[in-house]
Structure formats: structure tokens, C-alpha cells
Amino acid sequence: MALLALLAASSSQSCGNLNPTVHGTSDAPQECARIAFFEGSMDGSSDYELWRTDGTDEGTYLVKNINTSGSSSPSHFIELNGIVYFLAEDSTGERELWKTNGTESGTEMVTRSNPSGNSGIESMVVLNDQLIFRANHATEGSEIWISDGTASGTNMIKNINPSSSSAPSSLTVMGNRVFFKANDGTNGAELWSTDGTESSTVRIGDVVYEISSG
Numbered sequence: 001m002a003l004l005a006l007l008a009a010s011s012s013q014s015c016g017n018l019n020p021t022v023h024g025t026s027d028a029p030q031e032c033a034r035i036a037f038f039e040g041s042m043d044g045s046s047d048y049e050l051w052r053t054d055g056t057d058e059g060t061y062l063v064k065n066i067n068t069s070g071s072s073s074p075s076h077f078i079e080l081n082g083i084v085y086f087l088a089e090d091s092t093g094e095r096e097l098w099k100t101n102g103t104e105s106g107t108e109m110v111t112r113s114n115p116s117g118n119s120g121i122e123s124m125v126v127l128n129d130q131l132i133f134r135a136n137h138a139t140e141g142s143e144i145w146i147s148d149g150t151a152s153g154t155n156m157i158k159n160i161n162p163s164s165s166s167a168p169s170s171l172t173v174m175g176n177r178v179f180f181k182a183n184d185g186t187n188g189a190e191l192w193s194t195d196g197t198e199s200s201t202v203r204i205g206d207v208v209y210e211i212s213s214g
């Protein structure tokens with residue numbers, strides 16, 4: 001088994017509660033142990049898929065063979081409310097947003113956010129109860145997106161650059177906002193922030209100065 005990335009953790013659905021409270025002083029059931037998800041493969045195999053471990057041999061296994069014609073190469077694991085979100089490539093060859101609760105049946109694609117090509121998702125962060133990230137829109141280029149973990153709740157927040165990609169990067173959560181760098185096509189790369197709504201996705205101002213060589 002190759003352990004390539006040990007990044008995020010979640011509680012198991014078998015606890016019946018994704019954020020379980022353990023009563024009494026006895027040891028918590030093993031099902032309630034923290035679970036780590038990682039990109040793994042069987043010994044001698046190069047089929048890299050979603051694996052999980054609770055730290056024991058018997059609790060370490062393949063969750064789901066997401067890409068039946070190759071590796072899904074899961075990455076960018078991030079936990080939100082007891083569900084782990086990540087990027088993976090299914091047999092279509094497109095890398096999309098997936099989620100897992102640690103079971104095979106509970107591992108599914110959130111949505112094919114860009115029906116006409118690769119999702120291009122990068123830089124996922126958690127803001128309150130939602131994910132904020134950069135993704136490709138089918139027609140509007142690479143912009144800032146939000147997801148509540150459902151297909152209908154996964155949308156572009158704002159088309160910051162109306163004629164091209166604003167290419168949001170360096171997403172950083174501070175308080176109830178995400179700060180990031182984006183290019184609106186008029187002002188160059190500037191600092192922006194969002195609370196997840198279009199109306200409150202705003203450019204901070206000309207705060208990214210070039211240092212004069214003079």
C-alpha cells in the first residue's frame with residue numbers, strides 16, 4: 001500500500017451521528033474513532049484510489065474504486081460538518097468535487113460543475129458551513145465558487161472578470177470572509193473578498209502595488 005497523502009479526517013457514519021458525543025468514561029466505540037482519508041493503492045498496484053484508516057490494520061482499506069479505468073488520484077481533502085470533500089478523477093478523465101462519509105455508498109460526486117470540461121477546482125477553503133474555491137465555469141472562465149455539498153448548492157459566486165478568467169488564488173479565511181487574489185480584467189491582480197454572496201464579493205482596492213524600481 002502506498003500512502004501518498006494523509007490529509008483530512010472525519011468521523012464515521014456508523015456512529016449514527018457525524019459529530020458524535022461519547023457518553024460515560026468507557027472507551028469510545030472504534031466506529032467513532034477519527035478516520036483519515038488518503039490516496040492509496042494495493043501493494044504492487046498503481047491504481048490510486050480513496051482509502052481510509054482508523055490507525056489499525058483492519059480499519060485500513062479501499063473506500064471506493066472511483067475510476068474503474070485507472071486511478072482517481074484523490075487530493076485536496078477538506079472536512080466540513082463530518083463529511084470529507086476532495087477532488088477525484090472518474091473514468092471520464094475529468095477531475096471534479098467529490099464527498100465521502102467513509103463508506104462506499106456514501107462516496108459520490110457532488111456535481112460536474114463544468115459540464116463542458118474539467119472543473120479546474122483549486123484552493124478549497126471552508127467558510128462557515130460552505131466550501132469556497134476556484135473552479136472553471138462552462139462559459140465564464142475560472143472564477144470564485146461556493147458549495148454547500150449539494151449539486152444545486154454548487155455555484156459560481158460572481159463572474160469577476162466578465163470577459164475572461166479572474167483566476168482566483170491564495171484563498172484565505174478571515175472572520176466571516178474569504179480573501180483572495182483575482183483579476184477583473186480592468187484593474188489587474190487585486191485583493192478581493194467575499195462572504196459567499198455575489199453582492200458582497202468586492203475588490204478591496206488598489207492594495208497590490210508594484211514597487212518602483214526608481
Ligand SMILES: [Ca+2]
Nearest residue numbers: 047067070071
Ligand atoms: Ca481505479
Ligand SMILES: [Ca+2]
Nearest residue numbers: 140141161164
Ligand atoms: Ca469570467
